[in-house]
Amino acid sequence: xxxxxxxxxxxxVGPMGAGKTSVGRRVARRLGVAFIDTDKRVVAAHGxxxxxxxxxxxxxxxxxxxxxVATALHDGGVISLGGGAVTDAGTRELLRDHAVVxxxxxxxxxxxxILGTGRPLLAGDDPVARWTEIFEQRRNLYDEVAxxxxxxxxxxxxxxxxxxxxxxREQR
Ligand code: S3P
Numbered sequence: 001x002x003x004x005x006x007x008x009x010x011x012x013v014g015p016m017g018a019g020k021t022s023v024g025r026r027v028a029r030r031l032g033v034a035f036i037d038t039d040k041r042v043v044a045a046h047g048x049x050x051x052x053x054x055x056x057x058x059x060x061x062x063x064x065x066x067x068x069v070a071t072a073l074h075d076g077g078v079i080s081l082g083g084g085a086v087t088d089a090g091t092r093e094l095l096r097d098h099a100v101v102x103x104x105x106x107x108x109x110x111x112x113x114i115l116g117t118g119r120p121l122l123a124g125d126d127p128v129a130r131w132t133e134i135f136e137q138r139r140n141l142y143d144e145v146a147x148x149x150x151x152x153x154x155x156x157x158x159x160x161x162x163x164x165x166x167x168x169r170e171q172r
Contacts, residue, residue: 008033009076010168011095013142014103015135016083016122017113019152019160023103024080026161031168034077038068038085053120062088069094083134084121086141095145099171101164102146107132109153 010027012020021037028035039049042064046052052061065082069091072079085091105113111128122130148167152160 009073009098010078010164011073011098011100012078012080012103013086013095013100013145014083014152015105015110015138015142016119016131017110017117018083018103018105019113019157020080020083020103022157023152023161023164024078026158027164027168028078030161030165031078034075036072036075036077036079038065038072038079039082041068041072042082050118050120058084062091066091066094073098084138086138086145092141092145098147099168100145100147101167102142102149103160104142104149104151104153106151106153107135 008031010031012024012027014020024037025035042052042061043049045068046064049061052064062084065085066088069079069081069085073094081091086095107128110131114122114127114131121134124130150160150163
């Protein structure tokens, strides 16, 4: 599917717990456009994420995610991606030429956001250590796709959403 960049479309990327969904929803409301969460679309079409990982593995999940990203870009709006979407070269290619906001967060700030959330990649004794390890593996990929970066560690999601909307309006 081709996706000619829609000037209204904005994509949010970043690690698990960075606030992509809560910020994305607020940004969409303020801009008066649709909000799309690609994880939710994958779940609606294929069932729970932990079950997909268990039954078919991560690679299969990345393919379903890539499809969901392509459809979302076609539909347009504010689109929040799962934290690992950028690991897929095909998904990164889809993001080229789109406005991509990278939401960054520190391990200290993310701790309370990720505990007990059932994310399959953070299963185990020390979810924050695992989160940090995964983030280190992916940080260059986030930088690669990002048009702009906002740190969500120490400010309310509401404020960050406002700053993104201001940035977006200055772009056009
Ligand atoms: C993942 C992040 C999750 C979800 C899946 C895999 C990842 O999304 O897509 O559990 O690889 O970082 P969130 O970033 O919304 O938690």
